[in-house]
Amino acid sequence: MESDEEDNYSLGTQQLGDGTPSRTFSLDNLPVEFVAFLTKNEIDPAIYTVTDLPRYVRLNPDPHLTITPEELERQLGTKVEPVPGLEAFCRLDGQAKLRNTQAYKDGRIFGMDLSSGIAVYALDVQPGEHVLDICCAPGAKLCMIAGLLTNSGHVRSDRSGGGNQLQMDITGTVTGVDISPHRLSTCRSLLKRHRLQQCARLFQADGTKFSVMRPSAIDTIRARIMANPSGTKKTAIDGQSGSQAKRALEDEDNDNDGYGQGESSQLVVDGGQESAVRQQFHINSLESESTLKRHRATFDTLKGLVTGSTGASALFNGTDTNGDQERVMPFFAPKILRNDPQLHTEAYKYDKVIVDAECTHDGSIAHILKYEAWGWDSFHKNFMSQDRLDSLSDLQRGLLMNGFRMTKAGGIIVYSTCSLSRAQNEDIVAWFIAGMKGRAVLEPLPKHALGIQTATCKRPCRSIVATASGLPTATDPSGQVQWQGTPQQEADMEKFQDHIQEMCLRYDPLASKTSGFFLARIRKIA
Numbered sequence: 468m469e470s471d472e473e474d475n476y477s478l479g480t481q482q483l484g485d486g487t488p489s490r491t492f493s494l495d496n497l498p499v500e501f502v503a504f505l506t507k508n509e510i511d512p513a514i515y516t517v518t519d520l521p522r523y524v525r526l527n528p529d530p531h532l533t534i535t536p537e538e539l540e541r542q543l544g545t546k547v548e549p550v551p552g553l554e555a556f557c558r559l560d561g562q563a564k565l566r567n568t569q570a571y572k573d574g575r576i577f578g579m580d581l582s583s584g585i586a587v588y589a590l591d592v593q594p595g596e597h598v599l600d601i602c603c604a605p606g607a608k609l610c611m612i613a614g615l616l617t618n619s620g621h622v623r624s625d626r627s628g629g630g631n632q633l634q635m636d637i638t639g640t641v642t643g644v645d646i647s648p649h650r651l652s653t654c655r656s657l658l659k660r661h662r663l664q665q666c667a668r669l670f671q672a673d674g675t676k677f678s679v680m681r682p683s684a685i686d687t688i689r690a691r692i693m694a695n696p697s698g699t700k701k702t703a704i705d706g707q708s709g710s711q712a713k714r715a716l717e718d719e720d721n722d723n724d725g726y727g728q729g730e731s732s733q734l735v736v737d738g739g740q741e742s743a744v745r746q747q748f749h750i751n752s753l754e755s756e757s758t759l760k761r762h763r764a765t766f767d768t769l770k771g772l773v774t775g776s777t778g779a780s781a782l783f784n785g786t787d788t789n790g791d792q793e794r795v796m797p798f799f800a801p802k803i804l805r806n807d808p809q810l811h812t813e814a815y816k817y818d819k820v821i822v823d824a825e826c827t828h829d830g831s832i833a834h835i836l837k838y839e840a841w842g843w844d845s846f847h848k849n850f851m852s853q854d855r856l857d858s859l860s861d862l863q864r865g866l867l868m869n870g871f872r873m874t875k876a877g878g879i880i881v882y883s884t885c886s887l888s889r890a891q892n893e894d895i896v897a898w899f900i901a902g903m904k905g906r907a908v909l910e911p912l913p914k915h916a917l918g919i920q921t922a923t924c925k926r927p928c929r930s931i932v933a934t935a936s937g938l939p940t941a942t943d944p945s946g947q948v949q950w951q952g953t954p955q956q957e958a959d960m961e962k963f964q965d966h967i968q969e970m971c972l973r974y975d976p977l978a979s980k981t982s983g984f985f986l987a988r989i990r991k992i993a
C-alpha cells in the first residue's frame with residue numbers, strides 16, 4: 468500500500484500485500500476482541516467497510532513549487548478535485564499513486580488526510596506566531612504549520628539566485644515534541660525534504676512535562692540584523708550594536724554535528740541584503756571546554772539581548788524560577804534557533820498549541836489495515852486491556868493539561884485524536900472544560916471546514932463530568948463511579964453534554980469521506 472506522509476512511519480517501508488490492497492475489510496475478519504472494543508466505545512464497525520474513500524493531497528504553498536490541479540491530474544492520470552473552501556487540499560481517487568509523480572518528487576504535493584488538515588486550520592496560524600506541536604511525529608501537521616508560518620507560506624529556495632541559498636523569511640516558529648526518537652527522525656527528514664527546517668525545532672520529550680517556552684531570542688536578533696545589517700552602528704533597539712547580535716550567531720565554521728546536513732551554511736536574512744549571517748551554532752556532547760565556554764557566553768549574550776540584563780528571574784505559573792535554569796538540548800534545531808536562551812517566563816508561552824494525542828488509532832483505516840496484515844497481537848497488547856486504556860486516558864489528560872499550561876492567555880489549543888472512542892475524545896474534553904471552571908472554553912471551528920460533513924458525536928460520560936466539576940459522586944458495588952444530581956444539576960449536566968457534543972467535531976470515513984478523526988478547539992481565557 469502506498470502511504471501518505473502522515474502514515475509513513477507507522478506503515479514503515481513494508482508493503483501491505485502486493486501493494487494494491489483493498490482499503491477496507493470484511494467485518495468477519497475483525498477479531499472478536501476488537502469488535503468488543505468497538506462496541507464498548509460505540510464505534511460503528513461499518514466505517515471499515517467503506518469502499519469509496521478518497522485520498523487527499525495538500526498542495527505546497529511555496530510560490531516556487533505550485534502546481535495546478537489540472538497538471539496534477541495529468542501526472543496522476545486520475546481525477547483531481549480541489550476541496551471547496553479548503554483549496555490547499557485536493558481529493559483524489561483512493562487508489563491514486565503519488566510517489567512516482569514528478570509533483571511528489573519535487574515536493575509540490577504532500578500526502579495528508581483532509582481531517583488532519585482541518586485540525587491545523589483550526590489553529591488559525593498567523594505569520595509571526597509561535598506554535599507548539601505536542602505529539603508531533605511523524606510530522607504531517609508540523610510541516611503544514613511550518614508552511615503557514617512564513618510570509619510566503621514557506622521558507623523558500625531562491626532558485627532565481629542560481630544558487631542553493633535559502634532566503635530566510637521567518638516570522639514565526641513551530642516547536643515539535645515527541646517521545647519517540649525514531650519518529651522524530653522521520654519528522655526531521657520531512658522538514659528537510661520540504662525545506663521547512665528554518666522555522667522548526669524538535670525536542671524528544673514527554674509531552675506531559677515539556678516546559679521549554681517558545682524561542683525568545685529570534686525576534687530581537689532578527690530586528691537587530693534588519694536595523695543594522697552591516698553590524699557597524701549602534702542600533703536604536705537597545706543601544707547595542709548589530710554586530711553583537713551577529714556575533715551571537717557566529718561560531719566555528721564547521722557544522723559537523725549532523726544537525727545541519729544538507730543545509731546551506733549561508734543564510735540571507737530578509738532577501739538579499741549584505742547580511743549573509745553565518746549562523747554556525749552547534750552543541751554536542753563531545754565539545755571541548757573552550758567551545759562550551761563560548762556557548763555559555765553566546766547564551767548570556769542572547770539572554771541579555773532579550774531581557775536587557777543577565778540572570779533575570781522570572782515568573783512561570785506563579786512560581787519564581789531561576790533565569791539560569793538548564794537549557795534542554797533540541798533533537799533538531801536550525802542554527803538560528805539552536806542556542807535560544809529558553810527563557811522561562813509567561814511572556815514566552817506559545818500563541819497556539821496542538822495536542823494530537825497518542826490514541827488507539829481506530830479511526831484510521833490505514834492503521835487498522837496494518838494490524839490486519841501484520842497480526843492483531845500488538846493491538847491486543849497495546850490497547851485491549853482496560854489498564855492500558857485507562858493509562859492512555861491519563862496520558863491524554865496529561866498532554867492536554869500541559870498543552871494548556873504552555874499556551875498564553877487568549878491562545879488556542881487544538882486537541883485531536885485519530886480515534887473515534889468517546890473515552891479518548893469527548894470524555895477528555897468534558898473533563899478538561901468542566902475542571903477548568905471558565906479558564907478555558909470550547910470554540911467553533913473557523914469557516915474552513917464548514918463544507919465537510921461531520922459524524923455524530925457521542926455524549927460524554929456523566930460521572931467524568933461530575934467528578935471534574937466537583938459534584939458529589941458515589942461508587943456502585945461494581946466499583947463504577949455513579950452520579951445522580953438534583954433536578955437543577957441534572958438540567959445543567961444535560962446542557963453541558965449538549966454543548967460538548969455540539970462543539971467537538973468528528974470525522975469518519977462514512978460521513979465525511981475522510982479518515983476517522985476527532986478534534987476540539989479550545990480558547991485559553993486565563
Ligand SMILES: C[S@@+](CC[C@H](N)C(=O)[O-])C[C@H]1O[C@@H](n2cnc3c(N)ncnc32)[C@H](O)[C@@H]1O
Nearest residue numbers: 602603605606607608645646647673674823825
Ligand atoms: C497520532 S501520533 C501524532 C501524529 C502527528 N501529529 C502527525 O501529524 O504526524 C501520536 C504521537 O504521540 C507520540 N507520543 C506518545 N506518547 C507521548 C508522550 N508522552 N509525549 C510526547 N509524545 C508522545 C507518539 O510517539 C506518536 O508519534
